Amino acid sequence: MFRPIFHLAFPVQNLEESKDFYVTTFGAKVGRVRDKWCDIFLFEGQITLHERPSEVLPIGEHGVRHWGAVLAWDDWEALADRLNEMRIQFKVKPNVSFVGTDAEQAKMLLSDPSGNAIEVKAYKNLSVALSIEDFQKCSPTVT
Structure with missing residues (x-):
């Protein structure tokens, strides 16, 4: 039986650096990789990292996010x-x-x-x- 998979997408400054961080830090598995985004699988969820530096908030503006x-x-x-x-x-x-x-x-x-x-x-x-x-x-x- 298919189990639902939670999916989350968010912007990152540098796609390669972020992908390496999740793989190295958490042991994430890499899924689809495209020019400006990639999927990683972590904690039984799918996370899509989008290289969109202009959408990344400065540290002081993250609040509780x-x-x-x-x-x-x-x-x-x-x-x-x-x-x-x-x-x-x-x-x-x-x-x-x-x-x-x-x-x-x-x-x-x-x-x-x-x-x-x-x-x-x-x-x-x-x-x-x-x-x-x-x-x-x-x-x-x-x-």
């Missing part, structure tokens, strides 16, 4: 360790908050070379973010 993913706890920890070993510059270093409570969560925030913010989270108890019943209503393929 970001994209992100919620990973399994062990996967988040492994990624945080790997990114620390790579000496990635974080906007928010990998950290865990609400330790020992139902709301315990892990988070890190970094930017791609164009300043697009990426938040990667994990929850000890996923129902804190969205109850599994609500999640199943949104995505009936999840069991």
Whole structure:
């Protein structure tokens, strides 16, 4: 059965530099590549990077704009360790908050070379973010 694939597209300053960042940093797989755009597959989603420097916002104008993913706890920890070993510059270093409570969560925030913010989270108890019943209503393929 086909599972829906989340798709996101956004502008970048330099296509090759951005593509290399996602492949190197996150292990993304490259899909279609054209002159001024390419698809990458990451966190079970399709991201299209468009080389459109005039559409990239200056860092100070991003506000809360970001994209992100919620990973399994062990996967988040492994990624945080790997990114620390790579000496990635974080906007928010990998950290865990609400330790020992139902709301315990892990988070890190970094930017791609164009300043697009990426938040990667994990929850000890996923129902804190969205109850599994609500999640199943949104995505009936999840069991």
